[in-house]
Amino acid sequence: MKQLSQYDTPIHQALEEQKHNRLAHFDVPGHKGGRGNKELKHFLGEECMRLDMNSMKPLDNLCHPVSVIKDAQRLAAEAFGADEAFFIVNGTTAAVQAMIMSSCKAGDKVIMPRNVHRSAINALVVCGAIPVYINPGTNKQLGIPLGMSVQDVETTILENPDAKAILVNNPTYYGICSNLREIVRIAHQHNMLVLVDEAHGTHFYFHEGLPVSAMEAGADMAAVSMHKTGGSLTQSSILLTKNSVNGDYVRQVINLTQTTSASYLLLSSLDIARKNMYLNGNEAIAKTIYFADYARNEINKLGGYYAFAEELVDGDTVYAFDTTKLSIFTRDIGLAGIEVYDLLRDDYGIQIEFGDVGNILAIISSGDRNLEIERLISALSEIKRLHEKDKAGLFDHEYVKPNIVMAPQKAFYSQKKSVPLKESNGMVCGEFVMCYPPGIPILAPGELITEEVLRYILYAKEKGCFMTGTEDMKIENINVVEG
Structure with a gap:
């Protein structure tokens, strides 16, 4: 048996072998390497269509991996410091739902901040677990939800000792991190699992200058969006687990909702992205941080905008900040974030990640170029010059505390x-x-x-x-x- 290393990409290598073996395909997909849909082949490329294969013995099966997928997942677990890793092709939504559904049954309590992604609450709708919400901290100037206070977490755990798990957003969309190590310590003292929605923190594992990763902090499970900041194809993700949970049971729960026809384009992208992040991630993330810091400094010089970062850290609800995130407060120029978002796209040909009622977020990566960073800065300068107005009447907060009356x-x-x-x-x-x-x-x-x-x-x-x-x-x- 070959000894594998982080230089290997088992799924990718198996696909390459299948591509050259001249099989006559009487299996799905029905496009038969693109011959049955020439327009799609022309659009996506012949290589892509030929690699769009179905599960077969040499390519393993994601529902019950025993060979190349098992090897690729083992390498991913090693790269991320986990005991097991599960490849997900239904997006990080499926990974978040698998964490909750493998930790809780109908009627069980799960503690979570209310500013969770809809995937977490969807899981409660499906499995019948009961949420115990912790209101996150809020920043009054920015109007955004922050992380969870350790004191609030401890109080909630003491008031709900029968809760099975606590879910933590780390980082939030805006780059805000909670005190994850301390939350893990307190939760484990009370025999609760810690589940981390780490959709926006894949890169935490590959650069020591960033906030602590979920696995390093001792969390039991973490859902990482490899496609967001790790370089894989959209919709591909990884669920990481420690031996404190039963990995075989987690796989069964994943299989309740994940497709039985996993895309090998997505799986191979996870395999190759893991290798790239392990070998080159530190350098790539350093470049990302440089770009983000540069853009922040230049945008703050424009006046009116506030590109916020580590100065928000207070050791509590903002325990740490992800400096790769370019989050920008826009309300002081009299524009909602969504208005700046629309202007950037429609007038300047710049697509950012999102705009809300007070902020915008631009995702920065090593794949960006200096010229594009300068385009963004220049466009924001022009928007301020042309569209700045009185901010009176603008909504001043993103988070509204919920009043829960029914599961x-x-x-x-x-x-x-x-x-x-x-x-x-x-x-x-x-x-x-x-x-x-x-x-x-x-x-x-x-x-x-x-x-x-x-x-x-x-x-x-x-x-x-x-x-x-x-x-x-x-x-x-x-x-x-x-x-």
């Missing part, structure tokens, strides 16, 4: 009726309302609809945020619990 699963599957959004004040929400990205629910099933929440939703709609979650595609009506 998410019960509310989602209850008898519901559709009412006009503007007339829903005081009713119990039966579905989700959120801006995407980032995909953090403004309202989730089982939460009381309040005047403050409605003001936020209507303001976000008016400013042009992309709203999702409701059955009504126009976001004019909302499903509420009857009775």
Whole structure:
């Protein structure tokens, strides 16, 4: 048996072998290497279509890996400092849901911040676990949710000693980190698992100058979006686990919802991206940090904008900051973040990650170029010059504390009726309302609809945020619990 190293890419290597063995394919996919869909082959390229293969013995099977996928996952676990790694082709959504669904059953409590991604609350709808929410800290100037206070975590754990696990966002979309080591220590003292939504922290594992990674902090499971900052294809992710959880059971839970027809394009991208990050990640991330720091400094010189970073660190709800994140506060120039987002794309040909009611986020990586960084800075300067106005009347916060009156699963599957959004004040929400990205629910099933929440939703709609979650595609009506 060959001794594998981080230089190996078992899935990629197996695909390369299959590509040259002149098999006659009487299996799926039906495009047969692109011959059956020439337009798609012309669009994606012949090589891509030929590598779009189905599970077969030489390529292993993601549902029950015994050879090359097993080897690739073992190398990923080693690279990330985990005991096991599971490749996910349904996005990090599936990894987050697998963490919760393998830790909790119907009726079990799970502690989490309310500014979680919708995937976490979706898992509660499916499995019937009960959320115990911790309100994150908030920054009054920026209006953004922060991390969780250790004191709030400890108090919540003491008040809910029967909770099975605690979920931590680390980092948040804005780059904010909680005191993960201390949260792990306290949770483990009370026999609770620590699950980390590390979707935006893949790079933490490969540069010592960044905040601590989930596995290094001692967490039991972590969902990492390899495609976000690790270089793999969109929708590919990795679920990392320690031996404190039963990896075989976790795999069974993953298989409840993950496709049985895993894309080998996604799997091989995870394999190759892991190798690249392990061997070259430190250098690539150093370049990313340099780009982000440079852009921050130049943007702050423009006046009006505030590109925030480590100065927010307070040792508590902002325990650390991810300096690769270029998060920019825009409200002082009289524009909502989503308005700057739209101007950048429509007038300057610049696509950033998202804009909300007060901030924008630009994702920086080593794949960027100096010229593009300068284009972004120049465009922001022009937007300020041409569009700056009085900030009076702008909404001043992103986070509205929820009022939970019913479990998410019960509310989602209850008898519901559709009412006009503007007339829903005081009713119990039966579905989700959120801006995407980032995909953090403004309202989730089982939460009381309040005047403050409605003001936020209507303001976000008016400013042009992309709203999702409701059955009504126009976001004019909302499903509420009857009775």
